[in-house]
Amino acid sequence: MKIDQLINEIRKKQSFLCIGLDVDLNKIPKHLLNEDDPIFAFNKAIIDATHHLCVAYKPNTAFYEAYGIKGWQALERTISYLNKEYPEIYTIADAKRGDIGNTSTMYAKAFFEDLGFDSVTVAPYMGKDSVEPFLAFKDKHTILLALTSNQGAFDFQTKSLDGLELYKHVLQTSITWKNAQNLMYVIGATKAEYLSEIRQIIPDNFLLVPGVGAQGGNLQEVCKYGMTENVGLLINSSRGIIYASQEKDFAQSAARKAEELQQQMHLVLSK
Numbered sequence: 001m002k003i004d005q006l007i008n009e010i011r012k013k014q015s016f017l018c019i020g021l022d023v024d025l026n027k028i029p030k031h032l033l034n035e036d037d038p039i040f041a042f043n044k045a046i047i048d049a050t051h052h053l054c055v056a057y058k059p060n061t062a063f064y065e066a067y068g069i070k071g072w073q074a075l076e077r078t079i080s081y082l083n084k085e086y087p088e089i090y091t092i093a094d095a096k097r098g099d100i101g102n103t104s105t106m107y108a109k110a111f112f113e114d115l116g117f118d119s120v121t122v123a124p125y126m127g128k129d130s131v132e133p134f135l136a137f138k139d140k141h142t143i144l145l146a147l148t149s150n151q152g153a154f155d156f157q158t159k160s161l162d163g164l165e166l167y168k169h170v171l172q173t174s175i176t177w178k179n180a181q182n183l184m185y186v187i188g189a190t191k192a193e194y195l196s197e198i199r200q201i202i203p204d205n206f207l208l209v210p211g212v213g214a215q216g217g218n219l220q221e222v223c224k225y226g227m228t229e230n231v232g233l234l235i236n237s238s239r240g241i242i243y244a245s246q247e248k249d250f251a252q253s254a255a256r257k258a259e260e261l262q263q264q265m266h267l268v269l270s271k
């Protein structure tokens with residue numbers, strides 16, 4: 001998807017919400033376990049109930065890989081369903097890949113060509129030749145881990161290297177790479193206080209911001225320091241939305257949680 005289409009959709013829906021499809025069979029309503037494909041049945045119900053409130057879905061591939069072939073098939077069915085029924089929705093494979101060049105090309109083909117995702121998350125630490133193969137795909141986005149939402153982000157990412165924090169090296173260097181217009185970055189909602197400085201380095205790139213809800217990040221803070229003229233934010237919530245209820249009304253409960261966030265986003269956008 002072209003970035004302009006995403007921006008138009010954000011304006012139309014007054015939402016920059018990304019819903020994380022992190023399906024754990026121990027947390028979904030019990031009656032779905034009788035379905036042939038419980039993961040897809042869960043995702044389909046959540047998507048059908050929430051698609052008008054969000055602009056993106058982000059399955060984290062770990063939650064599919066953990067279930068072997070059946071999990072991967074559920075991932076394929078989910079992305080096919082999204083692309084067929086809701087082509088206006090932006091899709092993110094949260095796979096955190098990246099390897100030597102020829103291997104990265106195969107990862108990129110898997111997520112962009114075979115599965116048909118709009119974007120994939122990539123770890124930056126193997127450097128330019130590990131990321132550029134992803135960037136070579138037209139109208140596809142590579143979402144580079146920059147400053148993550150977890151506590152471990154302080155182990156390496158904020159450490160100083162040659163007088164500059166490592167995550168800033170990631171930002172500064174990656175924007176010089178070929179096809180850098182296809183880059184987005186992961187910045188945790190729990191790191192909102194870093195956003196002003198981040199925006200000085202990457203004023204325009206979209207940020208994928210996980211960590212609101214279950215991890216305690218604050219949506220208003222993220223918007224205050226991270227929002228650009230073109231919004232520039234996709235704020236993700238996974239558990240806080242999809243596990244709002246474990247009863248038969250789970251999809252409606254998820255929609256209510258999604259609407260709470262969408263309403264907050266609408267307020268921010270109308271200021």
Ligand SMILES: O=c1ccn([C@@H]2O[C@H](COP(=O)(O)O)[C@@H](O)[C@H]2O)c(=O)[nH]1
Pocket residue numbers: 020022060094147148149150186187188210211212213214215236237238239240
């Ligand atoms: O820095 C990061 C990068 C990725 N994630 C992923 O986002 C979701 C967050 O889920 P919640 O249930 O809303 O906490 C999950 O898939 C993480 O693996 C992240 O949290 N932080």
